[in-house]
Amino acid sequence: MSQTFTKSMARNIFYGGSVFFFLLFLALTFDTNSAMPDRDNRDAITEEVALGKIVWEENNCIGCHTLLGEGAYFAPELGNVYKRLGSTEAIKGFIRSRPKEGIPGRRSMPQFNLSEEELNAVAEFLKYASEINTANWPPNIQG
């Protein structure tokens, strides 16, 4: 680079630019937080849904599935599974019925031996997640 563009100019762009864009990011974050209540379905977060999130986390569901498109890509998207399967009963039935030893030659979800309370909670959590306003993502019901 030419001599007219000095190291201290480069340094100032670094510090100035970083601080400016971080402050802008904080401002956008502030605005996002104020806009969230209209989109994030927070009214549906009951104690049961909160427990469901813990069940979701403590069984590492994200290690195979995506949730709103984030996670692992080994198993179906679950952000819209409530809509895909149609009911919390269907979700619970699926989780409950996983064979302990898997399915020969195929991918299979482990049998997590969840209690009825945990099953209800995780199903309610997935119902809550499906009703978050995600700007129409995923493109269709298959996730």
Place this chain on the structure above:
Amino acid sequence: MKYQSQAVAKPYFIAAIGLFIGQIVFGVILGLQYVVGDFLFPEIPFNVARMVHTNLLIVWLLFGFMGAAYYLVPEESETELHSPGLAILTFWIFLVAGALTVLGYLLVPYASLAEMTGNALLPTMGREFLEQPTITKLGIVVVALAFLFNIGMTILKGRKTVVSLVLLIGLVGLAVFFLFSFYNPDNLVKDKYYWWWVVHLWVEGVWELILGSILAFVLIKTTGVDREVIEKWLYVIIAMTLITGIIGTGHHYYWIGTPEYWQWWGSIFSAMEPIPFFMMTVFAFNMVNRRRRNHPNQAAVLWALGTAVMAFLGAGVWGFMHTLAPINYYTHGTQITAAHGHMAFYGAYVMIVITMISYAMPMLRGRNAANSGSSQVVEMWSFWLMTVSMVFITLFLTAAGVLQTYIQRYTDDPQPFMVVQEKIEIFYWMREVAGVVFLLGLILYAMSFFVGGAEPEEA
């Protein structure tokens, strides 16, 4: 080696390579589980193997960054490390904590691990890449603080260079943003929003400062180009990194319940994220072309140039491919994401750590500047085996991802996830073959350390 205390870097580098091998073994297991669904089921289900694969990656890269800092900072500061004893102590704490965590993943069900480690007190587990028990996370914070104290004190008492200052900013940022891993609200949208403050602001933010500073250090040493020139480049590159990358976080906020203006902010700024990577490539080749010496460690120079090219391809090009909101609407959370993740991590962070190891390890093992010619030949073979197989892993996953996106998301008659997975199986098989070649390349890399012979003279 100019300062005795630089020697503490050696165990860090050895641990990094050891854990890297473990990471790739689990990668090969995962690749096989994609096509032989019941492989190792139910003993090691996919989610456990994946957790081991990604967590080992993070831990060994952190070992690599710390080792790099312990080697680089005393030399830049022209003084001994503040406390070599503390560096060795934190090495063992970090290694034992990491090993116990991975054993925990493998030996007990994840839910039991959560119970045993008291996750209920402060639930932080079960989120992608942040699966570590809360107590492990606290351990990471303690190790990071001790490490930053050690590095910071060394820089304070010695010469302050741009390289060590940028490294320090990157490392402080790494520690600060990790604190968001303790924030886990019930609200899924908020959880995801701040989860990215760890993940994105690490890999597309402060880690790039660490990357840039290590690359600058190795280029100063191997090319003999004037420090002033290299430092100016470094400032410009990291300025562009943060100017584009901070607001670029928005490309994760398209579909998770956040306002839709993020589709504009995220698309525009993250579309510019390849710029600093492209500059890094131009920078590395320019410096090597303008070299004032022919450093005898040609392997290290190869890794440095490889880092610049592969980081641009993996992070820059493959990132750009699916970063615009209208495209991401269809590709979000498919094998396209996996393809980008693999090449970006390899190109940017795996390769920069190996660059540093390649440069520093000969000195740490008592040589003047470089390993023997025959050792370097083996190392360069491992470079090409790993790099080319990673290119193929990425290409196969990209093909799988394009088909998946089309059949599952884009056609008038979208097919269910598992139906689509079977249709694209051939690409998973080819990816697995490429993965095995990668593992062979890595074994060859480890073997290169045991090839003896006389040290080459500087040409």
